[in-house]
């Protein structure tokens with residue numbers, strides 16, 4: 001079953017430099033997404049289904065914010081390359097391309113869909129944001145906001161899942177990693 005498969009892969013910790021995408025997020029949707037490079041996409045657990053996830057995100061060593069993440073081919077735009085794009089639920093004063101984005105994926109919301117209009121896509125994303133905000137207030141999810149992954153960018157302890165460009169790792173210390181779905 002799909003949800004069982006997802007539960008085995010979460011939480012997933014990853015880190016990478018923010019790269020340019022197609023420039024649609026802000027301009028067409030009004031919802032910017034910080035795109036990860038291919039190296040991070042390729043380091044996703046191979047059987048993690050595409051879809052919309054939620055969790056926590058941090059730019060460089062800044063504050064940790066709630067986030068929603070789209071993983072896949074964006075069927076509405078028919079992308080040819082799989083992407084991983086994070087919308088951080090926070091207003092930033094400026095863009096942060098080339099910064100290091102660290103995320104912890106904690107839960108799954110839905111699969112990627114095609115939509116008959118841009119407005120329908122935007123409404124779906126806004127529902128995802130509302131769902132993420134709610135779920136991340138749960139006691140078990142809040143713990144991850146304070147995870148050492150966000151304060152310890154240089155050293156890895158635990159199972160290393162990706163090393164691009166900094167170390168991304170799974171750290172099971174002190175947290176029940178299977179308690180989220």
Ligand SMILES: Cc1cc2nc3c(=O)[nH]c(=O)nc-3n(C[C@H](O)[C@H](O)[C@H](O)COP(=O)(O)O)c2cc1C
Pocket residue numbers: 021022023024025026029031033035052068069070073074075076077078085086087111112113114121124125128129
């Ligand atoms: C929470 C969230 C949900 C999304 N859901 C879908 C979806 O169901 N179908 C889809 O085609 N794209 C979806 N997208 C991806 C948008 O189409 C994408 O963010 C947009 O194309 C921006 O791409 P860009 O970063 O290359 O500019 C979603 C994005 C986010 C942040």
Ligand SMILES: Nc1ncnc2c1ncn2[C@@H]1O[C@H](COP(=O)(O)OP(=O)(O)O)[C@@H](O)[C@H]1O
Pocket residue numbers: 018019020021022023024025026027031032033034035086087088089090091092094095096097
């Ligand atoms: N709340 C936010 N979440 C994600 N990215 C943001 C946010 N605020 C500003 N940005 C900036 O907007 C960029 C993403 O905008 P987007 O239109 O999706 O462009 P691109 O197609 O290049 O990814 C990010 O790389 C980041 O620099």
Ligand SMILES: [Mg+2]
Pocket residue numbers: 021022023024025032033034035085
């Ligand atoms: Mg983007």
